[in-house]
Amino acid sequence: MTTTQAPAPDELAALRQRYDLERERRVRPDGARQYLGTDAEFGYYAADPYAGEPAGREALHDTVDVAVIGGGFGGILAGARMRQQGVERVRIVEAGGDFGGTWYWNRYPGIHCDIESHVYLPMLDETGYVPEWKYSPGEEIRRHAMRIAQKYDLYTDALFSTAVTSLTWDAASETWIVATDRGDAFHATYVVTATGTLTEPKLPGIPGIETFRGHTFHTSRWDYAYTGGTPDGGLTGLAGKRVGIVGTGATGVQVIPMLAEDAEHVYVFQRTPSSVDVRGNRRTTAEDIGADQDGWARERRENFLRIVSGETADRDLVADGWTASAGLLEKLLPSFRREGQGPAFEAAYEVADAAKMNELRTRVERSVTDPGTAEKLKPWYRYACKRPTFSDKYYPAFNRDNVSLVDTADTHGIERVTEHGVVVGSDTYELDCLIFATGFSVGVSGVHSGKLPVHGRDGTQLLHAMAQEGPRSLHGFTSNNFPNLIRMGSLHNASSVNFTHVLDEQAVHAAALVAAAEAGDALLEPSRASEDAWISVMAKDAPDHEWFHAGCTPGYYNREGLGRPNSPSAYPHGAVAFHELLKQWREESVDEVLRPRTVHRDSTVTPDGNGS
CATH class of the missing domain: 3.50.50.60 (FAD/NAD(P)-binding domain)
Structure with a gap:
């Protein structure tokens, strides 16, 4: 504090x-x-001012190994980590005209990231890039997104200026049928949804x-x-x-x-x-942040995550407004480990x-x-x-x-x-x-907004199932009745002010799931018992922050003054502990989500990649 x-x-x-x-x-x-919203008469507010009218192309009816929905950092990282696991055909489908997600759409004057660039920009170690500024301008961030996509050959099968309109499980082929607004209806053995939390302008x-x-x-x-x-x-x-x-x-x-x-x-x-706190932006050099050492970026972002999550750290490598006030994030992040409890x-x-x-x-x-x-x-x-x-x-x-x-x-x-x-x-x-400058409908992505209907086993509609029983998942990634569907995002997962770090850990996990399924010639689908157990873990120690946010001025953190829902939406013991939990689970219990295939095929994934 x-x-x-x-x-x-x-x-x-x-x-x-x-x-x-x-x-x-x-x-x-x-x-x-x-x-x-920006539908119907206000649709022009959401139009793409950068790509212009998309070029015509033939509709696709082929088959890919992995379809990733969303070309922001979540989707790019999922694609990159899949490549590291040996996946050959990765197709990213993105509504914008190029990679970048929020950094593709947001190019307003003065735009910078409010998290230090050396921890915000992912895969710096892998790409060998050292950001020019302590807090990157938007264009530097957007170009880094493109840099990762180029390094891992994600442009080859990508579909830009294309929105996915439905995902339907095809039991006969044990693949997903991915339909788009450009007439595509291609098959994917696995689907990863990475549609973000800040995508719908309001x-x-x-x-x-x-x-x-x-x-x-x-x-x-x-x-x-x-x-x-x-x-x-x-x-x-x-x-x-x-x-x-x-x-x-x-x-x-x-x-x-x-x-x-x-x-x-x-x-x-x-x-x-x-x-509005002090910014203190400045140009940086590799020497400033120790970029001449192997693994420097991973060490720096782990250090930042520990501090803002309330964990102990020997030193503060970032030393900015976030880390200086990290103790005050306890009511914002369910990830803070309290040193004390109760009135004191x-x-x-x-x-x-x-x-x-x-x-x-x-x-x-x-x-x-x-x-x-x-x-x-x-x-x-x-x-x-x-x-x-x-x-x-x-x-x-x-x-x-x-x-x-x-x-x-x-x-x-x-x-x-x-x-x-x-x-x-x-x-x-x-x-x-x-x-x-009124922001976005937070957390309302394609799946959760209803714009991307998902029909799983026996026609089960994901959004309908969530409305009936509440969100169900194992670790936030997979759900019963939705084989080979991996969801990225904040639901039932970890949370942090540096969300790209969380997304990268999610991408590593998603790629490891695919590799395990391929190695076992299996489908990815948790049992309801596994879901129940995870939901119980989430609920057991969920912090009670509703009272705090109910006393706040209106905003998106408290549903415009109605209070923050006290449901177990994020792992209560913090992002650091959650990432360790996932790593251990991958090593010891990944078989928990593997089900035998009824349709066998030749594997295209090498399970000994370095992404796990």
């Missing part, structure tokens, strides 16, 4: 009251229903949004044809333009300073301010939390010259209520004459959009451009 000056008991009481007041100002009865359901006559877009589909410039800035198309931006989360914090440099005027519409722990936690938030609020006062604006930018909630953000440019942007902060807490957001601008209370703001 942080070591700044501890607040007195009367200050803690006052803070609790202030936090409750600020929460009540922002809670809306419609909760998450306040947002719109828009605020503001009355009149469809009537606005100015220019508008979502930050995940940045329109450089209109703004000019690049992710590095130079938005010359905004000269003389009045620009409104909705949203002050991690995206808004990065975009707003860039808009301020070129637009005539920027109106920042804020419901809840982010906590909670009391100490609250004191450390208040000290850190006081430090961040003091930073606002010292950075923003106008007291009224500074007060509106102060985060009045506890540290783990929202994902922390980091910037050295955000607060100074509000000292510019051409930037105005419009607080919408008391009106629960923008009240309505007109043909020429937006209305907040008694004020109307005329705009030429309205930008939505």
Whole structure:
């Protein structure tokens, strides 16, 4: 936990009251229903601005060994680890025009990762790449995704600008039929779903949004044809333009300073301010981070994972805002191993939390010259209520004459959009451009959104089964009635602020499962008893964080103020322990998920690869 000056008991009481007041100002009865998807009339918000109209091609009806749904880091890592296990035909199907996932779609001005690049970028040891910056810009990350795909020959069978529309188990051939929106219906012996947790852009359901006559877009589909410039800035198309931006989360914090440099005027519409800590980005060299040593990147990311998961470490290799405040992530990650329990722990936690938030609020006062604006930018909630953000440019942007902060807490957001601008209370703001930095529907990927129906053994529909009985799996990867289907993601798995590390461990596990099935001429499918046992493990020590998040200001961590569900959705003992559990299980108990095939075939997978 942080070591700044501890607040007195009367200050803690006052803070609790202030936090409750600020929460009540922002809670809306419609909760998450306040947002719109990008279907139907708003579909153009999700269109691909980078690839253009996809080139025509013949529909595919062939057979591959492994089909991976999703071309972000999860899918790329799954493909790479499959290659290391000797899998010959790996086909990645991706809705975007190239690899990269969220880094393909998000190319807005100022975009950087908020996790240190040397631990965030996967497979640095394998590719020999050393990031140029402590916190990589988006383009460096996107190019690294492509670098991995090229190294492991994932472009050969990839299908881009293609969305999978259904997965159907074919019992006669014991393969999956993968159907797409391009007319494909090919077979795959194994399917890995890696559709991510931040894939569906969301828009605020503001009355009149469809009537606005100015220019508008979502930050995940940045329109450089209109703004000019690049992710590095130079938005010359905004000269003389009045620009409104909705949203002050991690995206808004990065975009707003860039808009301020070129637009005539920027109106920042804020419901809840982010906590914004020091960024301190800088160029790095191989010598800075010990990249001349074998396995340097694995050591560094393991060190980071241990610290942010509450484990002990001899030293802090990353030494940034995340690791300095790691103890305060306990309410965000079920992975923190408490040193104490009960009232004494909670009391100490609250004191450390208040000290850190006081430090961040003091930073606002010292950075923003106008007291009224500074007060509106102060985060009045506890540290783990929202994902922390980091910037050295955000607060100074509000000292510019051409930037105005419009607080919408008391009106629960923008009240309505007109043909020429937006209305907040008694004020109307005329705009030429309205930008939505409103994020994504968290955790709503293809399978969980219903856009990707999965029909398993005897026609069992995955989403229907989950609705009937709740999520069932073994380790989050495989489920009964869905042979040879491996799911990647956060459900029933480990969690960490550095999700690419978690994804890589998942990819290693997925590839090992395929190798084991091939070696045993078997299908991958756990029994219901195995699922029951895993669900019991998940539930036994699940931390009770619902009360904490119910007291937070609304956001995606607490279902827009409705409280965080206290279901056992992640392994309760942390990512470090979970990865060790998986490794041991692979060595001792992988036969638990192997079932005899009824349709035999020649193996194309060599089970002695180095990915396990």
